[in-house]
Amino acid sequence: MKQRELSRWLKLIIVFCGFFGLLFCIYVGPETGRELLLDAENLKGMYKPFTIFIWVTGIPFFIALVFGWKICSDVGWNRDFTIINADRLKIISVLAMLEGVLYVVALLFLFVSGSFHTNVLAILLLILFFAVVIAVFTSLLSYLVRKASDIKQDNDLTI
Template structure:
């Protein structure tokens, strides 16, 4: 693969991380404070939401790092290696983790949306869950295909 296309994809991976970083810096503290005000019956809800939202950013950035590593393996002509399979496995588990974390957080999001009369908030949570699930399935399929390709390649290398 040409280096220009992987360079573009590496840039895209970097640019995907920037809005999430901006959300973590500006939106998460405001959302946690807003949740604490709306759900004042639960005194610990503000720090829990704050920590939980940052906790969901960790697997996101781990997956981005693995995607960057995968593109580096492609640059080095190591696309069909166990390293690539491992990177896809980590991406799959990170996506599953994000989905599970947001499924657990959805009751809080639902309560905030009910009190504030903001049904779009529920849709945002559902989109995050659905997108993470799709990425997990896609990574699992690619992982399996890549593992089969590596197996076929190693069998062909042994027959020569």
């Protein structure tokens, strides 16, 4: 697969992730909250904060997609192993860690308030797990891209 074709496929995946993220923030999250929180008598007051929380956690997700798009553009132009892309991956890692922190705070809030529902806990823990996995792997990729960039610069200087 050529780099331009790979770049197009990766950008298509990012578009689908953005579409599904937008669908989650606008429809799935609020509807799930409505079903889980408004049906339970003791959780009715949590619906609006839950919806706002979903929207707030969408912000780092969409910022990370923008950085991913920029990385894909650089891959298409054969500028994949650069310090700039290593920094972008590091930013994506930090954004994923921020998502993880937000979900840990949400879990702590639910435990402290005693107003948790098993399905909400499962969803929050699943999202927290994915945030941690993304943070670890993008941090690792950032390190590897930085090392590859250093090797590429050394090779460019010796030739």
